[in-house]
Amino acid sequence: xxxxxxxxxxxxxxxxxxxxxxxxxxxxxxxxxxxxxxxxxxxxxxxxxxxxxxxxxxxxxxxxxxxxxxxxxxxxxxxxxxxxxxxxxxxxxxxxxxxxxxxxxxxxxxxxxxxxxxxxxxxxxxxxxxxxxxxxxxxxxxxxxxxxxxxxxxxxxxxxxxxxxxxxxxxxxxxxxxxxxxxxxxxxxxxxxxxxxxxxxxxxxxxxxxxxxxxxxxxxxxxxxxxxxxxxxxxxxxxxxxxxxxxxxxxxxxxxxxxxxxxxxxxxxxxxxxxxxxxxxxxxxxxxxxxxxxxxxxxxxxxxxxxxxxxxxxxxxxxxxxxxxxxxxxxxxxxxxxxxxxxxxxxxxxxxxxxxxxxxxxxxxxxxxxxxxxxxxxxxxxxxxxxxxxxxxxxxx
Amino acid sequence: xxxxxxxxxxxxxxxxxxxxxxxxxxxxxxxxxxxxxxxxxxxxxxxxxxxxxxxxxxxxxxxxxxxxxxxxxxxxxxxxxxxxxxxxxxxxxxxxxxxxxxxxxxxxxxxxxxxxxxxxxxxxxxxxxxxxxxxxxxxxxxxxxxxxxxxxxxxxxxxxxxxxxxxxxxxxxxxxxxxxxxxxxxxxxxxxxxxxxxxxxxxxxxxxxxxxxxxxx
Numbered sequence: 001x002x003x004x005x006x007x008x009x010x011x012x013x014x015x016x017x018x019x020x021x022x023x024x025x026x027x028x029x030x031x032x033x034x035x036x037x038x039x040x041x042x043x044x045x046x047x048x049x050x051x052x053x054x055x056x057x058x059x060x061x062x063x064x065x066x067x068x069x070x071x072x073x074x075x076x077x078x079x080x081x082x083x084x085x086x087x088x089x090x091x092x093x094x095x096x097x098x099x100x101x102x103x104x105x106x107x108x109x110x111x112x113x114x115x116x117x118x119x120x121x122x123x124x125x126x127x128x129x130x131x132x133x134x135x136x137x138x139x140x141x142x143x144x145x146x147x148x149x150x151x152x153x154x155x156x157x158x159x160x161x162x163x164x165x166x167x168x169x170x171x172x173x174x175x176x177x178x179x180x181x182x183x184x185x186x187x188x189x190x191x192x193x194x195x196x197x198x199x200x201x202x203x204x205x206x207x208x209x210x211x212x213x214x215x216x217x218x219x220x221x222x223x224x225x226x227x228x229x230x231x232x233x234x235x236x237x238x239x240x241x242x243x244x245x246x247x248x249x250x251x252x253x254x255x256x257x258x259x260x261x262x263x264x265x266x267x268x269x270x271x272x273x274x275x276x277x278x279x280x281x282x283x284x285x286x287x288x289x290x291x292x293x294x295x296x297x298x299x300x301x302x303x304x305x306x307x308x309x310x311x312x313x314x315x316x317x318x319x320x321x322x323x324x325x326x327x328x329x330x331x332x333x334x335x336x337x338x339x340x341x342x343x344x345x346x347x348x349x350x351x352x353x354x355x356x357x358x359x360x361x362x363x364x365x366x367x368x369x370x371x372x373x374x375x376x377x378x379x380x381x382x383x384x385x386x387x388x389x390x391x392x393x394x395x396x397x
Numbered sequence: 398x399x400x401x402x403x404x405x406x407x408x409x410x411x412x413x414x415x416x417x418x419x420x421x422x423x424x425x426x427x428x429x430x431x432x433x434x435x436x437x438x439x440x441x442x443x444x445x446x447x448x449x450x451x452x453x454x455x456x457x458x459x460x461x462x463x464x465x466x467x468x469x470x471x472x473x474x475x476x477x478x479x480x481x482x483x484x485x486x487x488x489x490x491x492x493x494x495x496x497x498x499x500x501x502x503x504x505x506x507x508x509x510x511x512x513x514x515x516x517x518x519x520x521x522x523x524x525x526x527x528x529x530x531x532x533x534x535x536x537x538x539x540x541x542x543x544x545x546x547x548x549x550x551x552x553x554x555x556x557x558x559x560x561x562x563x564x565x566x567x568x569x570x571x572x573x574x575x576x577x578x579x580x581x582x583x584x585x586x587x588x589x590x591x592x593x594x595x596x597x598x599x600x601x602x603x604x605x606x607x608x609x610x611x612x613x614x
Contacts, residue, residue: 051507051509052505053508055452055511056453057453057456058452058513058514059449061511061515062453063508063511078507078508087514087562088517089560089561089562090601091517092517093560093564093603139460140458140463141463142457142463142467144453144457145456145457145500180608181607184557184561184605185557185612186556187551187556187557188546188613189613190448190612191613192612194611221516243605254611256611
């Protein structure tokens with residue numbers, strides 16, 4: 001990475017020997033600190049451009065959608081968040097083959113054209129990074145400080161994982177299905193990004209090995225040519241660039257299954273000793289709403305204000321979204337889209353009159369399991385599954 | 398010189414040196430702090446940025462204890478950061494990226510414009526027709542394998558190259574190969590353009606051997 005690139009990547013520029021003392025200040029200014037403004041504040045200036053992504057890091061490439069880009073039923077591939085641990089492979093360099101091995105009667109090797117001849121299944125589903133909202137937890141936690149946009153929805157299509165497992169013939173005792181991708185870690189000393197899901201979840205008819213997104217071949221940055229789709233579960237389970245599927249008695253023995261992407265069974269306060277509470281893999285998402293319009297820090301013309309957004313959950317579906325403006329009471333928003341497990345519902349609320357000046361709008365969702373989006377979710381040390389009230393401050397001109 | 402006179406002169410010179418040293422400690426501390434800063438920054442750039450960009454660090458605001466835990470974790474993952482550099486780097490991180498400061502406002506970019514080696518440019522594949530793969534393999538073994546590993550799966554000082562998007566970005570590949578990058582020396586003097594084509598063609602011909610187990614820890 002050259003100097004210019006490092007600088008663009010938030011690197012503190014090299015400075016003269018005598019100026020080292022002031023580096024903290026220079027670093028802060030160079031990084032564009034401006035009080036309490038957030039990434040969404042930064043996006044306010046160019047909110048019309050939905051293809052602009054918030055750059056969290058260049059390597060690994062971590063890109064976050066702006067809330068404006070999420071003001072749709074489907075998120076276009078070019079505005080969907082991007083996340084991986086080891087970067088996209090150069091997928092075209094070899095003939096892609098997916099193998100299914102382990103506790104199966106007939107180990108399989110299938111090329112993409114062979115996968116394409118198996119009955120196609122499609123599912124509209126929300127994908128959300130397990131760490132979406134990590135940057136909102138206090139005390140802060142290490143890791144990419146995603147705020148609101150590591151989420152999106154698409155129509156995924158490909159092969160039902162259950163169909164693949166049936167073809168291979170799962171043997172007795174099989175409990176988990178492991179997925180190996182083509183994203184090599186930087187060195188063999190580092191655990192590959194290998195994840196597993198329980199066999200029942202793999203057999204669920206909604207669980208896919210997706211080859212297409214929104215009707216197009218799955219783009220490389222989103223896991224193409226083949227990624228796992230686990231509707232209702234967080235993105236850590238949606239392994240990208242799948243090359244090998246292993247049916248096993250055990251969970252995957254990888255760092256990314258046994259240590260990372262785990263949360264305490266019951267909340268553990270900051271600073272409490274680790275190990276007191278069992279750590280479970282991050283699976284089901286929790287109920288959450290997002291305000292897509294107005295944008296954080298944006299301004300709108302006087303007159304009625306359309307507050308719009310999306311809401312989703314893990315188990316079940318969203319049944320209610322409520323909106324609160326300034327110090328007012330909660331009012332129910334109108335839900336669009338039929339309820340569908342794993343998919344989000346768009347919602348809207350018309351604010352008939354808002355005085356010129358600054359306003360704060362807050363949203364919360366409720367799902368069919370009776371779960372209500374909390375004001376602040378329990379803290380966890382890795383910053384997973386933030387689902388606090390979504391809050392947007394805007395100005396009426 | 399008499400003993401008395403010698404002792405007097407010695408005492409005098411000590412007094413002079415002593416008086417000169419009165420304001421010195423502050424400057425010496427400054428110089429030492431500068432040097433520590435410089436060394437810590439260099440350690441960080443040379444060891445941590447092998448695997449990730451600086452923005453991954455600079456976007457976070459953590460407590461000294463959290464930075465310490467991050468450094469320990471990264472060393473556990475195989476970061477070649479020398480043992481003696483761990484504390485200075487931890488202090489550097491805590492000083493510049495403190496949880497008492499607000500997080501920086503990130504930049505915006507379209508997917509088309511984002512300047513990352515991790516974005517494959519599939520239509521930008523190099524012309525490799527006629528490239529000498531055998532020669533590429535040999536040159537790789539003598540020039541690159543020491544750091545990037547014999548099969549391009551990476552090592553302590555050079556990241557994995559096999560199947561990486563950089564192999565779809567010949568301009569970036571060539572710049573790094575010829576000009577070097579941080580600890581990686583440039584190869585302008587030793588490699589010709591056709592050598593670079595041969596090495597790239599060989600790298601692009603490699604299959605990524607999906608491991609049989611996840612490896613690492």
